Amino acid sequence: MAHFQGFRLRRPDLSAEVAASRHHCPFCPDRVLVVTPRLDPPVDGSFRVVEGESVLFPNISPYDRRSAVVVLSRAHFLAPEDIRPHHLVDGLRAAQRYLGAPGTLRRRDFGLVTWNYMPLAGATQVHPHLQVVATDRPGRLLEDEVAASLRYRRRFGRSYWAELVETESQLEERWVGRGRHSAWLTPFVSRSVVSDLMVVFPGKSLISDLSRADLEEFGRGMSAALQQLAAEGVVSFNLAFYPARADSANQALWLHARLSPRIHFNPAIGGSDATVWQHLLDEPFMVRSPERLAEALRPAVSDALAGG
Numbered sequence: 509m510a511h512f513q514g515f516r517l518r519r520p521d522l523s524a525e526v527a528a529s530r531h532h533c534p535f536c537p538d539r540v541l542v543v544t545p546r547l548d549p550p551v552d553g554s555f556r557v558v559e560g561e562s563v564l565f566p567n568i569s570p571y572d573r574r575s576a577v578v579v580l581s582r583a584h585f586l587a588p589e590d591i592r593p594h595h596l597v598d599g600l601r602a603a604q605r606y607l608g609a610p611g612t613l614r615r616r617d618f619g620l621v622t623w624n625y626m627p628l629a630g631a632t633q634v635h636p637h638l639q640v641v642a643t644d645r646p647g648r649l650l651e652d653e654v655a656a657s658l659r660y661r662r663r664f665g666r667s668y669w670a671e672l673v674e675t676e677s678q679l680e681e682r683w684v685g686r687g688r689h690s691a692w693l694t695p696f697v698s699r700s701v702v703s704d705l706m707v708v709f710p711g712k713s714l715i716s717d718l719s720r721a722d723l724e725e726f727g728r729g730m731s732a733a734l735q736q737l738a739a740e741g742v743v744s745f746n747l748a749f750y751p752a753r754a755d756s757a758n759q760a761l762w763l764h765a766r767l768s769p770r771i772h773f774n775p776a777i778g779g780s781d782a783t784v785w786q787h788l789l790d791e792p793f794m795v796r797s798p799e800r801l802a803e804a805l806r807p808a809v810s811d812a813l814a815g816g
Contacts, residue, residue, distance in 0.1 A: 515795050517702065517741035520775035525627060526585045526634055535579040535635035540565075544577075551609040560598035564606050567639065569632075574612050574642035578602050579635060586636050588625075588738035588745070593727030595636070600715070600723050603640045608716055615755035618646040619715055626744040628780065629770045650750050657760035669762035673708055682802045685729070687813035689722040692729060694798035694805075700768040701781050701794055702742070703801040705733055707767075713752040713759035725813060730767065732812035733805055737769055740804070744770040 530536075534543045544565040546555035557564035561582050567575040580586070580599045600621065606612060607619040620641045624630040631637075660668040673691045676683050684692035684705065691708045698704035707726060712718060718726075737745070746768045752759040773779040785791045 515773075517771060518775050519738075519741035519743055520772050520778075522585075522626070522743060529634040530584050533584055533633065533635050535633055535637060536584050537582045540579055547576075547606075549609075549611065551605055557602045557605050559602040559605070560594060562595070562598040562602045564602040564640065571639065571641045572643035572645070576603075576606050576640040578638040578640060580638065581636055584635050588734040588743060591636070591731055591734050593724060593731050596727040596730055597720075597723045599638050600718070600726075601720075603638060604716055604718070606640055607642065613642045613754045614644070616644045617642045617754050618644070618650065618751055619754060620646055620751070621715055621749045623745075623747040625746070626770075628744040628772065629746045653750060654752065654761050657762075661760045667760065667762065669708055669764070670710070673710065682798045684802050684805050685810035685813050687725045687729065689719075689725045690729065690813070692805075692809055692813070694802040695766070696798060697792060698768065698794055698798055699746075699766070699786075699792055700770065702769050702771060702796040703794055703798040704769075705767040705801070705805065707765045709763045712763040713756065713761060714754065714763060715749055715751055717763065726765070728812040728815060729809050732808040733767065736805055736808045742769040742771060746770060 534540065540563050541556065544556070544563075545568060547557070547566055548555075551557050555565075562578055562580055564576050564578045567577045578599045580595045583590075586595070603621045613619050620639075620643065622639045622641070623637075624639070625636065626634065657668050673693075676693045677686065677691070682694040682696065684694065686692065689709065691710060693706050693708070695704050695706050707729065709718065709722060712722070734745075747765060749763065749765045750761070751763050752761045771781045773781055785793055
């Protein structure tokens, strides 16, 4: 923990960024089916995957062999408190259809879904959108989690993720809530300086394993969490799903997602929250504890999970 004297979250004004990006946005409804590339080969006979308001198409700046973008809404800008469950459900269903199409995932690939929300989090467009990637190099953190999960199961004969959920629910310090299909907590060590939110899907390994009911519960809980964070002043975040490898059987890793808020330390000068400690020394630090974030999120998220 870092102790910043007098630190408090302050919501920055995004109106200038929203206005400047609107005129030529390629993701808005009058352009998205005209200027974006088409899937080749098509998915389910379509050159773009459409689910509700969501539209999926190939990424013109691909991260790997198979890389797509999912536009989440017809609206050019959604403040965090305006992100509704159906935006998340439709976007993730589009990602599932793409990752499940023949030829997208090879046996040793990971099917990733990520989200850079707003420029502070690395987004190149204000219009809300996900990235979907099929890759055999999913990043060092996920590779380490897969290896560590296997080591834990071999050594102790049980799932690390089951132990994590059980222990955190008993301690209650970082516990946020549990639904029928998911467990919600704040990790002991976070990437965000104001702490992360983690969602664990017990017994699930891949994004394709998530049922409609799983997605709807995730959408309700995440929408509630984003409303709470927005009320505190958070208007930017990164989100990632951490799946197992596509061909793995009897998975040791449980599918989970991590939401990591991004903030300006000083909105007046646009000061980023990425400092030399994270960027060059690989040393995360927090100015708000995970226990405090769990306490703030618990009422709203628990109510949302119970409402299914």
